[in-house]
Amino acid sequence: MYRTHTCGELNIKNINTSVTLSGWVQRSRDLGGMTFIDLRDRYGITQLVFNMETNSNLCKKARKLGREYVIQVEGMVTERSNKNPKMPTGEIEITVNNLNVLNSSELPPFTIEDETDGGEELRMKYRYLDLRRYCMKESLVLRNMMAQEVRKYFVSNDFLEIETPVLIKSTPEGARDFVVPSRMNAGQFYALPQSPQTFKQLLMIAGYDRYFQIVKCFRDEDFRADRQPEFTQIDCEMAFVEQEDILSVFEGMVKHLLKEIKGINIEDRFPRLTYREAMEKYGNDKPDIRFGMTLHDMTSIAKGKGFNVFDSVEYIGGICADGCSEYSRKQIDELTDFIKRPQIGAKGLVYIKYHSDGTFKSSIDKFFNPDALKSCAEVFNAKPGDLILIIAGEKESTLNTLSELRLEMGRKMDFINPNTYAPLWVLDFPLLEWDEEEKRFFAMHHPFTSPRPEDIELLDTDPGKVHANAYDMVINGVEVGGGSIRIHNQELQQKMFKTLGFTEEEANDQFGFLMNAFRYGAPPHGGIAFGFDRLVALFAGLGSIRDVIAFPKNNSGRDIMIDSPANIPDNLLKELSLKINRES
Numbered sequence: 001m002y003r004t005h006t007c008g009e010l011n012i013k014n015i016n017t018s019v020t021l022s023g024w025v026q027r028s029r030d031l032g033g034m035t036f037i038d039l040r041d042r043y044g045i046t047q048l049v050f051n052m053e054t055n056s057n058l059c060k061k062a063r064k065l066g067r068e069y070v071i072q073v074e075g076m077v078t079e080r081s082n083k084n085p086k087m088p089t090g091e092i093e094i095t096v097n098n099l100n101v102l103n104s105s106e107l108p109p110f111t112i113e114d115e116t117d118g119g120e121e122l123r124m125k126y127r128y129l130d131l132r133r134y135c136m137k138e139s140l141v142l143r144n145m146m147a148q149e150v151r152k153y154f155v156s157n158d159f160l161e162i163e164t165p166v167l168i169k170s171t172p173e174g175a176r177d178f179v180v181p182s183r184m185n186a187g188q189f190y191a192l193p194q195s196p197q198t199f200k201q202l203l204m205i206a207g208y209d210r211y212f213q214i215v216k217c218f219r220d221e222d223f224r225a226d227r228q229p230e231f232t233q234i235d236c237e238m239a240f241v242e243q244e245d246i247l248s249v250f251e252g253m254v255k256h257l258l259k260e261i262k263g264i265n266i267e268d269r270f271p272r273l274t275y276r277e278a279m280e281k282y283g284n285d286k287p288d289i290r291f292g293m294t295l296h297d298m299t300s301i302a303k304g305k306g307f308n309v310f311d312s313v314e315y316i317g318g319i320c321a322d323g324c325s326e327y328s329r330k331q332i333d334e335l336t337d338f339i340k341r342p343q344i345g346a347k348g349l350v351y352i353k354y355h356s357d358g359t360f361k362s363s364i365d366k367f368f369n370p371d372a373l374k375s376c377a378e379v380f381n382a383k384p385g386d387l388i389l390i391i392a393g394e395k396e397s398t399l400n401t402l403s404e405l406r407l408e409m410g411r412k413m414d415f416i417n418p419n420t421y422a423p424l425w426v427l428d429f430p431l432l433e434w435d436e437e438e439k440r441f442f443a444m445h446h447p448f449t450s451p452r453p454e455d456i457e458l459l460d461t462d463p464g465k466v467h468a469n470a471y472d473m474v475i476n477g478v479e480v481g482g483g484s485i486r487i488h489n490q491e492l493q494q495k496m497f498k499t500l501g502f503t504e505e506e507a508n509d510q511f512g513f514l515m516n517a518f519r520y521g522a523p524p525h526g527g528i529a530f531g532f533d534r535l536v537a538l539f540a541g542l543g544s545i546r547d548v549i550a551f552p553k554n555n556s557g558r559d560i561m562i563d564s565p566a567n568i569p570d571n572l573l574k575e576l577s578l579k580i581n582r583e584s
């Protein structure tokens with residue numbers, strides 16, 4: 001037997017028990033006549049002690065052990081004289097009487113510690129060593145717990161977990177497909193699912209009215225932070241439901257997770273904002289509502305004062321930072337530089353300082369007399385001591401800039417409590433988005449999203465104004481889930497494809513199977529998908545989804561550990577009827 005216990009479970013109650021443990025040598029210290037070794041496994045660390053006086057051979061053997069050697073020891077659980085209250089096993093140690101080296105190890109290329117000296121590249125190359133680190137193990141344990149709780153919740157609510165295929169045909173989530181050549185159908189390709197969207201809708205038509213799946217999805221997108229070419233969704237669909245039913249079931253899931261995993265009870269219904277409200281108040285359709293400092297529109301009040309910058313723009317808006325009226329020139333310059341960064345790209349920042357003595361100082365004093373400044377302050381309900389920061393320009397881009405500025409001020413002012421969770425629903429998204437380059441509409445969500453019934457007529461006359469029966473769940477400024485009520489009627493679906501610029505032939509070619517299915521009694525249905533990696537990262541308090549994925553890809557979509565993607569041998573290419581154009 002390799003072990004009687006794990007390295008995380010022995011404590012003072014086990015004193016004088018004879019035990020066998022197996023694990024990795026985390027580190028070893030020689031102190032005079034004693035050698036101490038920290039033995040690590042998935043469950044924790046237990047201290048081993050070897051005594052030169054009482055067993056010199058064994059102690060000498062222990063001194064030869066290197067980091068990450070795999071060993072088995074037999075010994076007696078003894079009380080430590082030097083206790084470590086921070087460790088669950090910190091009151092005991094094992095006085096070893098037998099040591100068996102199960103395997104040696106080369107010196108690892110970085111330290112297996114939370115604060116490791118290994119850079120990202122190196123850690124990814126040796127991911128199996130990286131995953132030995134306690135913090136990585138914690139992430140994967142959390143991920144597993146969350147997956148179990150998700151399953152528990154859905155199963156207890158009559159959902160069925162049903163697998164959908166991975167070798168399919170293009171799904172329209174708006175990204176590029178990964179494709180797989182078919183050997184048996186020369187010259188033809190499968191596409192990997194960007195999501196199981198069409199299949200889950202077909203399951204509704206098949207009568208499986210509550211479906212869920214924790215499923216891999218694949219999107220060939222250029223690198224963006226928080227994206228991976230393959231990622232995991234909690235994918236769901238329900239039939240005979242309206243938007244309200246869906247919101248309540250999935251709000252329930254998030255509440256269940258917060259309660260079971262974080263011990264946080266949220267009794268109230270999650271707040272809801274329409275897309276428009278979110279944009280106007282936060283400049284963002286995934287607002288972080290852990291703090292206020294919302295945006296205010298000052299367009300009408302700030303125009304017509306002879307200040308050309310304001311008079312010539314579509315929108316003027318700002319935020320009010322409580323108690324920041326004494327910001328220095330340098331601090332304001334820093335904020336100006338922040339919004340001028342290429343990623344944000346704003347032109348300039350206007351400030352109004354509302355000093356504690358009731359006077360104003362602003363960068364637009366030339367055009368705004370104290371009364372005019374006071375009127376501006378009233379828009380924000382500002383009080384003496386506050387600082388108003390204003391940006392002007394084209395509306396959507398200015399809202400975006402203000403959103404970034406608000407978040408930056410939130411961080412500076414320490415408003416963002418990392419230990420709270422502030423979920424909300426964002427509703428009533430526009431159905432379509434106009435693409436200036438391609439001069440056509442795109443579905444904001446995907447082409448199966450249902451327009452709001454009262455807006456259907458607008459599809460012919462003013463498609464840009466149509467609202468969707470679509471919803472996103474946002475937590476702490478992260479979009480964790482999104483979904484919609486679907487179209488379940490063939491004509492409407494056809495109309496939607498037409499609005500999106502598909503010819504009838506293209507629509508039939510790509511999605512004929514679904515439209516056909518709509519002819520055989522499709523029930524009203526809708527669903528949602530949660531980004532599981534993001535949700536786990538959020539619960540773990542980590543910024544990157546890579547830290548909660550066992551084997552992630554790097555920024556160029558490579559797995560540098562297994563060195564993939566890779567060339568394939570010529571005979572395989574031939575079998576697949578493929579020729580590589582090596583010139584391009």
Ligand code: ASP
Pocket residue numbers: 173194195196197236482483484527528529
């Ligand atoms: N398939 C959608 C997505 O991946 C989610 C949904 O509409 O249910 O974003």
